[in-house]
Amino acid sequence: xxxxxxxxxxxxxxxxxxxxxxxxxxxxxxxxxxxxxxxxxxxxxxxxxxxxxxxxxxxxxxxxxxxxxxxxxxxxxxxxxxxxxxxxxxxxxxxxxxxxxxxxxxxxxxxxxxxxxxxxxxxxxxxxxxxxxxxxxxxxxxxxxxxxxxxxxxxxxxxxxxxxxxxxxxxxxxxxxxxxxxxxxxxxxxxxxxxxxxxxxxxxxxxxxxxxxxxxxxxxxxxxxxxxxxxxxxxxxxxxxxxxxxxxxxxxxxxxxxxxxxxxxxxxxxxxxxxxxxxxxxxxxxxxxxxxxxxxxxxxxxxxxxxxxxxxxxxxxxxxxxxxxxxxxxxxxxxxxxxxxxxxxxxxxxxxxxxxxxxxxxxxxxxxxxxxxxxxxxxxxxxxxxxxxxxxxxxxxxxxxxxxxxxxxxxxxxxxxxxxxxxxxxxxxxxxxxxxxxxxxxxxxxxxxxxxxxxxxxxxxxxxxxxxxxxxxxxxxxxxxxxxxxxxxxxxxxxxxxxxxxxxxxxxxxxxxxxxxxxxxxxxxxxxxxxxxxxxxxxxxxxxxxxxxxxxxxxxxxxxxxxxxxxxxxxxx
Numbered sequence: 001x002x003x004x005x006x007x008x009x010x011x012x013x014x015x016x017x018x019x020x021x022x023x024x025x026x027x028x029x030x031x032x033x034x035x036x037x038x039x040x041x042x043x044x045x046x047x048x049x050x051x052x053x054x055x056x057x058x059x060x061x062x063x064x065x066x067x068x069x070x071x072x073x074x075x076x077x078x079x080x081x082x083x084x085x086x087x088x089x090x091x092x093x094x095x096x097x098x099x100x101x102x103x104x105x106x107x108x109x110x111x112x113x114x115x116x117x118x119x120x121x122x123x124x125x126x127x128x129x130x131x132x133x134x135x136x137x138x139x140x141x142x143x144x145x146x147x148x149x150x151x152x153x154x155x156x157x158x159x160x161x162x163x164x165x166x167x168x169x170x171x172x173x174x175x176x177x178x179x180x181x182x183x184x185x186x187x188x189x190x191x192x193x194x195x196x197x198x199x200x201x202x203x204x205x206x207x208x209x210x211x212x213x214x215x216x217x218x219x220x221x222x223x224x225x226x227x228x229x230x231x232x233x234x235x236x237x238x239x240x241x242x243x244x245x246x247x248x249x250x251x252x253x254x255x256x257x258x259x260x261x262x263x264x265x266x267x268x269x270x271x272x273x274x275x276x277x278x279x280x281x282x283x284x285x286x287x288x289x290x291x292x293x294x295x296x297x298x299x300x301x302x303x304x305x306x307x308x309x310x311x312x313x314x315x316x317x318x319x320x321x322x323x324x325x326x327x328x329x330x331x332x333x334x335x336x337x338x339x340x341x342x343x344x345x346x347x348x349x350x351x352x353x354x355x356x357x358x359x360x361x362x363x364x365x366x367x368x369x370x371x372x373x374x375x376x377x378x379x380x381x382x383x384x385x386x387x388x389x390x391x392x393x394x395x396x397x398x399x400x401x402x403x404x405x406x407x408x409x410x411x412x413x414x415x416x417x418x419x420x421x422x423x424x425x426x427x428x429x430x431x432x433x434x435x436x437x438x439x440x441x442x443x444x445x446x447x448x449x450x451x452x453x454x455x456x457x458x459x460x461x462x463x464x465x466x467x468x469x470x471x472x473x474x475x476x477x478x479x480x481x482x483x484x485x486x487x488x489x490x491x492x493x494x495x496x497x498x499x500x501x502x503x504x505x506x507x508x509x510x511x512x513x514x515x516x517x518x519x520x521x522x523x524x525x526x527x528x529x530x531x532x533x534x535x536x537x538x539x540x541x542x543x544x545x546x547x548x549x550x551x552x553x554x555x556x557x558x559x560x561x562x563x564x565x566x567x568x569x570x571x572x573x
Contacts, residue, residue: 049231498523510569
C-alpha cells in the first residue's frame with residue numbers, strides 16, 4: 001500500500017485531471033508504485049475543456065513553476081466501467097469481433113449509468129443548492145404540474161428562483177452547462193481487460209483471452225473522449241505549458257481498487273460518488289463482481305444498495321472498505337453496516353490520507369505505475385508521438401548520408417506491411433464467403449419455417465372450428481338429454497293398467513313413434529287423453545293416435561290391441 005510521506009520525491013510526477021462535469025480538479029502526484037505523495041491540488045470551475053485546462057495550469061505554474069508534469073491521466077465522470085460476461089460458445093480469438101461485442105454490451109450499461117444532466121443536479125454540483133433543497137424543488141415542481149391553471153406549470157428554474165434558493169444568473173449558468181454537456185453522438189470508445197481466474201491458472205500458462213469468462217470494460221462517448229484529447233493537444237506547449245502526453249482516461253467507478261492491493265481475502269469495496277454508488281467484490285487481484293447504482297437523477301436509495309449487497313457474490317465477504325468522497329454518506333454507511341454485519345474500514349485511514357476527495361487520483365496513479373494491472377481497464381489517451389526518424393531534421397540528415405539504405409529498408413517494411421494487409425484481406429474475403437453461405441442456409445431455413453408457420457396456422461384454424469363444432473354438439477346433446485329426461489317420466493306417468501309400451505323411436509327431429517299393446521280400446525283412449533295433457537308441458541302434442549277421440553281405432557292382433565302414437569313438437573311462433 002502507498003504511504004504518504006512528507007519528504008520530497010524526485011521527478012515532476014504525474015498530473016491527474018478529474019472532470020466531474022461541473023469543474024476540473026488537477027492533482028500532482030509524485031513517487032513510485034510503493035510510495036506516493038500529493039504535491040498540490042487545484043480546481044477550476046470552468047466547464048469548457050480548453051478554458052478549464054488553461055485555468056488549472058495557470059494555478060499549477062504559480063505553485064510549481066516549471067515543474068509541472070507532462071504525463072497526464074484523466075478521470076472523467078462519463079467514462080463508465082462494467083463487468084461483462086462472455087459465454088463459452090462465443091469465439092473470442094478475433095479481437096475485433098470481441099471488441100465489437102463488448103462495445104455492444106457496454107452500450108446498455110453506459111445508457112443506464114451515465115449521469116443525467118438535469119438542472120437540479122447541475123445546481124447541486126455547482127454548490128448552489130443542497131441535496132435537501134434539490135429534493136424540495138423536485139416536490140414543488142411536481143405540485144406545480146398537478147395544479148390546473150390557465151397557464152403552463154412553472155419550470156424547475158422558475159420555482160428555484162421563486163423560492164429564493166438561486167439567482168437568475170446561476171440558473172443561466174447551469175442551463176449553459178446543460179447545453180454543453182448534451183451529446184448528439186452517443187457512439188462509444190471501449191477498452192477491456194480479461195479477468196483471469198488465478199486459481200485455474202496458477203503459473204500463467206493459459207492465454208488470458210482464452211481463460212477469461214468475464215471482461216472488465218470501460219466505455220465513454222467518442223465525442224467527449226475526442227474533445228478532451230483535442231483540448232490537451234491544443235493547450236500542450238502553449239503559454240509555458242509543457243508538452244503534455246495524455247496517457248490514459250479512467251472511470252470514476254473502481255478508481256480506488258488499486259489501493260486495496262492483491263489480497264487473497266474476499267473484499268467488498270463501496271464508493272459513494274455524487275453521481276452513483278459503486279460496489280465491487282475482489283479476491284486475489286481479480287474483480288469477481290461489480291455493480292453501480294445511479295443517483296444523479298435522484299437522492300441515494302440506500303435500500304437498493306442494501307438489496308444489491310445482500311445478493312449474489314456480494315454476500316460472502318471477509319472485509320469491507322468504504323470511500324465516501326463527498327463526506328455526506330455517514331448515515332447510509334451506518335445503515336449498510338447493520339445489513340452486512342461488518343464494520344466499514346475507511347480507505348482514508350488505510351492510505352493515511354486526510355482528504356477523501358483525492359482517493360480517485362491516487363488509485364489511478366498507482367494503477368498507471370503498475371500496481372494492479374488487471375483491476376482497471378483505462379481508455380487510451382493521446383497516440384504516441386511519431387518516431388524520431390519521421391522528424392524533419394532526421395530525414396534531412398539521413399537523406400544526405402544514407403538515402404539508399406533508408407529507402408531500401410522502408411521499401412522492405414512497406415512490402416511486408418502490404419503483404420500482411422493482403423493476407424488479412426484474403427482472410428476477410430474467406431470469412432465473408434462463409435458468412436454468405438451461412439446466410440443462404442439461414443434464408444432457406446427461414447423460408448421452410450415460414451411454410452411450417454402457415455401450415456400450423458391452418459391446422460390451428462381447423463382445430464378452432466372443430467372445437468366450436470364439438471362445443472355445439474355437446475350443447476345439443478346436453479339439451480336432448482335434458483328433454484328425454486323430462487319426456488320419459490311423462491310417458492311413464494301416463495300409462496294405465498291396460499297399456500304396455502313396446503318401443504319409442506325418434507323418426508325426425510323431436511318427432512317420436514310410440515308403439516305398444518292394450519287389452520281394450522278404452523285403455524288406449526284413456527292413455528291418449530292423459531298423454532295429450534302431460535305433453536303440453538313439453539310443448540308437444542299427439543299428431544296421430546288409434547283412439548276413438550281422434551276418429552281412429554287400434555288394430556286387434558291375437559286378442560290384444562296394437563297401437564302406434566305419433567308425437568310431435570309444437571312449432572314456436
